[in-house]
Amino acid sequence: MAHETPAVYNFGSINIDHVYRVPHLVRPGETLSSTSLHQVLGGKGANQSLALARAGGRVVHWGRLGEADRWALAPLIEAGVEVNDVELVAGASGHALIQVDDDAENAIILYPGANHGFEENRLGALVDAAESGGWVLMQNECNAAERMLRLAAERELSIAFNPAPLSSDVTDLPLELCQILFLNRGEAAALVAQDEDTDADTLLAALATRLPDVEIVLTLGSEGVCHQYRNERVTLTAHRVEAVDTTAAGDTFIGYFMAARQRGDGIEQALRLATTASALCVQQAGAEPSIPVVAAVEEAMTTLPALTLERRSG
Numbered sequence: 001m002a003h004e005t006p007a008v009y010n011f012g013s014i015n016i017d018h019v020y021r022v023p024h025l026v027r028p029g030e031t032l033s034s035t036s037l038h039q040v041l042g043g044k045g046a047n048q049s050l051a052l053a054r055a056g057g058r059v060v061h062w063g064r065l066g067e068a069d070r071w072a073l074a075p076l077i078e079a080g081v082e083v084n085d086v087e088l089v090a091g092a093s094g095h096a097l098i099q100v101d102d103d104a105e106n107a108i109i110l111y112p113g114a115n116h117g118f119e120e121n122r123l124g125a126l127v128d129a130a131e132s133g134g135w136v137l138m139q140n141e142c143n144a145a146e147r148m149l150r151l152a153a154e155r156e157l158s159i160a161f162n163p164a165p166l167s168s169d170v171t172d173l174p175l176e177l178c179q180i181l182f183l184n185r186g187e188a189a190a191l192v193a194q195d196e197d198t199d200a201d202t203l204l205a206a207l208a209t210r211l212p213d214v215e216i217v218l219t220l221g222s223e224g225v226c227h228q229y230r231n232e233r234v235t236l237t238a239h240r241v242e243a244v245d246t247t248a249a250g251d252t253f254i255g256y257f258m259a260a261r262q263r264g265d266g267i268e269q270a271l272r273l274a275t276t277a278s279a280l281c282v283q284q285a286g287a288e289p290s291i292p293v294v295a296a297v298e299e300a301m302t303t304l305p306a307l308t309l310e311r312r313s314g
Helices: 044-054 067-079 120-129 145-154 168-172 185-191 200-210 249-262 267-281 294-303
Strands: 008-011 015-021 036-042 059-066 086-089 094-100 106-111 135-138 158-161 180-184 215-219 225-229 232-236 309-313
Touching: 008 044, 008 249, 036 044, 036 067, 044 059, 044 067, 044 249, 059 067, 067 086, 120 145, 135 145, 135 249, 145 158, 168 185, 180 185, 180 249, 185 200, 185 215, 200 215, 200 225, 215 249, 225 267, 232 267, 249 267, 267 294, 267 309
Parallel strands: 008 059, 008 135, 015 094, 059 086, 135 158, 158 180, 180 215
Antiparallel strands: 015 036, 094 106, 215 225, 225 232, 232 309
């Protein structure tokens, strides 16, 4: 059956998150008691699919999950994510051990598990079955990133890439094949060989030189977000909220931004929607449970103080 709205195909990780609440992040040689433990669906890929679906977008998840963790599909299905292309395997799922401290900072140990088991023929079959006009959304928690980039480009699918967690080989990937790159300050700095404390204007100028035809979405935490495409730059401030847990904030932003783009919203609306969704996300604990539904985001856009937007050309 053909759909009016081309899908976002999320080539993404599915993890089981073990979230420990601690008074501070564990120091070397220290044994620390946790005040709580929650086991929930996680992974940057699953989080972004959930956010996209809760934002009202159409998303098909391409992933791999251990058979024993089939339960983790339930939140995706409930949100409206299409999961027929999630492969259930005999081995271990990807999982993460996450510490969250009293200042809402986190530290994460990641085991890739099934997320690193994609094979060439499987990638080809997924891309070949994709509808024309769709997007491929990627993060950096699955293997074969370069192969997926090239296959999607050959199939003339649009590519949105969030190269997180950043690994040393990302700088060698054919990033010019992407339509959109989602980066935080550290990732942007690494791609253009700058220090992490380099100012946003310098990073964006260097990215424009390296990737002149790629849209850059640079998230800056409490400083807001910048969108750059060719000679146009849009900067939006962030909402001032009390953060409880920042675990899925970036994934929530990306999912909401992509849903807005999928339905044809302009850049300003996409940025405002995604920024507000992230602000709601950080006020709740956990990954999957903290990703808001679109009705809550739309209400917050009318009740939270207005954000300041600036446009620059040249």
